[in-house]
Amino acid sequence: xxxxxxxxxxxxxxxxxxxxxDDDDDISPVLEGGTFExxxxxxxxxxxxxxxxxxxxxxxxxxxxxxxMGQDYNITFLRYYISEVVLEGPDGExxxxxxxxxATGAEGYYLISADDPSSMTFDLENVPxxxxxxxxxxxxxxxxxxxxxxxxxxxxxxxxxxxWSWNAGYVAFKIEGQSAASAGGASGNTIENTNDKxxxxxxxxxxxxxxxxxxxxxxxxxxxxxxxxxxGAGLEPTAHLELDVDAVFNGPExxxxxxxxxxxxxxxxxxxxxxxxxxxxFRYDHIHQ
Amino acid sequence: xxPLVFALCFMLFAGCQPGETQSDTSFTFVQPEHFPPATYxxxxxxxxxxxxxxxxxLFEDVRLxxxxxxxxxxxxxxxxAFSDPQHRLSLGVExxxxxxxxxxxxxxxxxxxxxxxxxxxxxxFVPINAITSEVEMDETLENVVAKLRANAGYREAFQDAFGxxxxxxxxxxxxxxxxxxMLVSDRSKYDDVVTGRNDAAFxxxxxxxxxxxKNNCASCHAGVLFTxxxxxxxxxxxxxxxxxxxxxxxxxGTDIGKFRVPSLRNVSRTAPYMHDGRFETLDExxxxxxxxxxxxxxxxxxxxxxxxxxxxxxxxxxxxLETLTDWEFVQDPRF
Numbered sequence: 001x002x003x004x005x006x007x008x009x010x011x012x013x014x015x016x017x018x019x020x021x022d023d024d025d026d027i028s029p030v031l032e033g034g035t036f037e038x039x040x041x042x043x044x045x046x047x048x049x050x051x052x053x054x055x056x057x058x059x060x061x062x063x064x065x066x067x068x069m070g071q072d073y074n075i076t077f078l079r080y081y082i083s084e085v086v087l088e089g090p091d092g093e094x095x096x097x098x099x100x101x102x103a104t105g106a107e108g109y110y111l112i113s114a115d116d117p118s119s120m121t122f123d124l125e126n127v128p129x130x131x132x133x134x135x136x137x138x139x140x141x142x143x144x145x146x147x148x149x150x151x152x153x154x155x156x157x158x159x160x161x162x163x164w165s166w167n168a169g170y171v172a173f174k175i176e177g178q179s180a181a182s183a184g185g186a187s188g189n190t191i192e193n194t195n196d197k198x199x200x201x202x203x204x205x206x207x208x209x210x211x212x213x214x215x216x217x218x219x220x221x222x223x224x225x226x227x228x229x230x231x232g233a234g235l236e237p238t239a240h241l242e243l244d245v246d247a248v249f250n251g252p253e254x255x256x257x258x259x260x261x262x263x264x265x266x267x268x269x270x271x272x273x274x275x276x277x278x279x280x281x282f283r284y285d286h287i288h289q
Numbered sequence: 290x291x292p293l294v295f296a297l298c299f300m301l302f303a304g305c306q307p308g309e310t311q312s313d314t315s316f317t318f319v320q321p322e323h324f325p326p327a328t329y330x331x332x333x334x335x336x337x338x339x340x341x342x343x344x345x346x347l348f349e350d351v352r353l354x355x356x357x358x359x360x361x362x363x364x365x366x367x368x369x370a371f372s373d374p375q376h377r378l379s380l381g382v383e384x385x386x387x388x389x390x391x392x393x394x395x396x397x398x399x400x401x402x403x404x405x406x407x408x409x410x411x412x413x414f415v416p417i418n419a420i421t422s423e424v425e426m427d428e429t430l431e432n433v434v435a436k437l438r439a440n441a442g443y444r445e446a447f448q449d450a451f452g453x454x455x456x457x458x459x460x461x462x463x464x465x466x467x468x469x470x471m472l473v474s475d476r477s478k479y480d481d482v483v484t485g486r487n488d489a490a491f492x493x494x495x496x497x498x499x500x501x502x503k504n505n506c507a508s509c510h511a512g513v514l515f516t517x518x519x520x521x522x523x524x525x526x527x528x529x530x531x532x533x534x535x536x537x538x539x540x541x542g543t544d545i546g547k548f549r550v551p552s553l554r555n556v557s558r559t560a561p562y563m564h565d566g567r568f569e570t571l572d573e574x575x576x577x578x579x580x581x582x583x584x585x586x587x588x589x590x591x592x593x594x595x596x597x598x599x600x601x602x603x604x605x606x607x608x609x610l611e612t613l614t615d616w617e618f619v620q621d622p623r624f
Contacts, residue, residue: 103334103451103459149333149413150462157417158430158458165421167538168414207410212539269540 033126034231036087036095037238038135040112040120042078044245047283053245055114056177058190061197063180068250071258073179073199075245077190078114079162080173080278081154083145084138084220085110085124090228093130101145106153109141111160121238131228135239139279140172140218143206161189164204167268171204172218173278175248179258186264199258201248203275205268215268219279229287238288244281251277315623316341318398321475323484323513327398329412329470336467339450344468345624346446347461352436353416354382354426361419361465364391367624370555370615371395371472377566381425388424388532390566392551393559395474395618396514405548405564407520408538412469413462430458437461472624474554477615483513491612497602498609505578505596506606509550509589515613520547521589524582525563532564546587554613571610575603 042053044065056062056074063072085097085108099108113119141155146169155170157163162171176188178197187193188200205217229237249256254273256263265271316338320327334340347353348361364379365371371394373379379387389405403409409418420426420433437443437456447456450464481489491499502510511517520535525546536544548564562568568577575598582588582595598606618624 103463104453104455104457147411149330149411150459150466152457152459156458158434163417165414165418166408168409168411168418207538209539212541212544215540267540 033128034233035236036124036127036132036229036231037236038082038085038122038124039238039240040082040243041240041285042114042243042245046244046247047242047285050242050244053114058178059195060178061180063178065246067179067246067258068255069181069257071179071181073177073181073258075114075175075177077174077176077188078245079160080112080139080243081141081162081170082110082112082122082137082139083108083141086136087124087127087132088134088136089130089132091131093128093132095124095127095132097124099145101148101151101155103150104152106145106151106155109145109154111154111162127231129232129235131230132237133225133228134222135225135241135284136220136222138218138220139275139282140204140206141170142218143208143216146170146206164202167205167207169204169206171202172206172275173203173248174201175245176200179263181258182263183259199263201256201263201265201271201274203265203271203278205271205275207268215272217268217272217275219275221279221282223282223284225284225287227287230289235289240285240288242283242285243278244283247281248274248278251280253277253280316471318470319473321473321480323480324396324475325399325512325514327470328401329398329466331470334413334463334466336470337450339446340464340467341471341623343446343450344464344466347465348468352440353420353428353433355428355432356382358382359426361416364425365394367621368619369393369558370474370619372559374560377561379425381422382427385424385427387422389564390561393555394469395472395554395615396552397472398470399514400518402518402549405551406535406538407549412466415469416462416465434458434461472618474615474618476617477554478612480513480615482612492608494605494608495612498605498607501598501602501606502609505598506553508591510553511550515553516550518549520544520549522546522548522585522587523578524584524588524592524595525567525577526581526583534564543587546585553610555615555619557607557611557614558619571607572603575606579603 184196186198186200191198253276373391
């Protein structure tokens with residue numbers, strides 16, 4: 001059992017001890033702090049030459065993007081999990097977003113879905129007043145979250161479209177679309193294997209299996225701000241972060257050739273290199289104070 | 290006394306709440322004293338009578354499949370310790386043939402990795418695999434939840450079990466786990482002998498069989514659960530080509546053809562045997578260990594050359610294996 005659930009348990013126990021049997025809400029443990037908003041934006045291209053990103057229809061041969069190999073493509077599906085969010089400041093400030101999982105909800109696990117604008121933003125609550133110049137998060141859901149068992153909210157496998165049943169756990173990152181260069185045959189949430197231009201990349205795998213190759217593809221991402229974001233009375237900053245979709249296919253670990261690479265990725269081992277690319281494709285854009 | 294009530298912790302907390310009724314312990318998970326501690330986290334999902342009954346109802350409901358034809362109990366039948374006696378490979382919707390033989394279901398609360406390749410590490414997630422597999426129930430979780438929500442009886446049953454008026458996949462999975470966690474098989478003759486219950490004693494043949502088993506089989510089929518829960522290749526012919534087993538999950542070649550060592554409890558009821566149900570009788574299984582073990586790079590070193598045994602020894606081993614049948618379990622009216 002990881003520490004946070006233990007802490008939660010101790011906290012609950014302590015709360016119980018204090019409140020005893022009279023169930024009045026008069027001693028509510030108000031933690032002083034403010035809200036820090038995190039906003040994700042999916043974009044195409046490097047920061048100095050970026051274009052806006054939008055999803056295409058399944059079957060569309062309108063290829064809005066071109067990869068580093070000159071192959072045209074579009075994207076029909078893009079979702080990823082952000083969890084274990086941590087803020088840090090120049091004076092030792094540190095905020096860890098609390099996390100918990102129950103059969104009907106999940107706190108601290110955020111599913112960013114390109115098809116749902118409301119999912120692109122989330123609030124960190126009760127952030128202690130202070131200055132912050134760094135955010136870090138896990139791209140994916142680690143073993144602690146998986147081993148909680150049945151889960152709701154952003155983790156609900158009935159609605160998330162992000163659960164692997166055969167190698168049970170949450171897929172960290174899914175991107176699907178079509179490329180003029182692809183020979184098809186891929187299948188995923190939006191792409192069927194009859195789609196002759198389909199490309200599907202499901203980047204998952206969270207297990208550390210003793211004595212085998214390391215196939216935990218969850219990546220920790222750290223982004224530094226170029227300015228301090230201040231939380232305090234009347235100060236509710238927003239950190240605007242970006243994912244460069246093109247960099248997922250062309251990053252530090254691998255370059256995906258839609259004509260020759262595996263364009264139907266569903267196994268941890270097949271997605272390992274791309275998961276590193278995906279983590280590196282996130283960047284800080286600006287703070288909105 | 291056997292009962293070591295797991296709900297203890299829960300009760301401590303609930304103790305102050307007014308109007309708490311004493312629940313019948315026959316719907317409480319009871320940790321058998323001679324078993325290792327349960328691995329399931331009962332603090333998160335304690336078994337209650339209403340939750341167990343809801344889980345049983347779900348387990349037996351064909352609504353969980355796309356064409357309302359297959360339930361969990363189609364492939365997992367109580368009379369044969371929740372295995373499937375009819376089909377070598379399991380049969381799902383539209384008679385679609387699966388890839389493996391349906392194993393018996395019992396003592397799941399003490400298991401931490403499920404399926405013969407260990408691909409699932411939490412009991413709550415096992416039904417997702419069955420529901421969404423094209424060759425089993427071929428349904429989506431979303432649809433199952435919608436079907437349940439549309440049913441007033443289920444809405445009421447979820448309300449009773451969880452105090453929630455909205456049915457979610459998480460609650461459904463927890464109810465199924467409550468039912469499956471209660472499938473504890475600890476009342477066989479073997480259990481009576483090791484715990485000194487009912488003045489039980491092994492016959493001479495059973496004793497000889499036990500001794501042979503301890504020397505030759507218990508390195509893998511270990512302890513009171515009769516499995517060390519590891520993944521091993523027991524030398525079945527043509528494994529690798531047919532079913533890569535554990536390597537599907539670990540993604541390493543050294544695991545090709547390895548499967549989770551199955552429990553041998555209730556084994557006389559759970560034919561056919563092995564991951565693909567290739568053997569119909571325990572005799573065939575023993576003949577395999579004696580004469581049929583195929584050498585390969587992943588064969589368990591302990592089985593190199595097979596296990597020598599006389600036909601008397603084979604009969605003794607089978608007599609011993611039969612003491613593992615838990616008749617009370619397969620006839621328990623609660624299940």
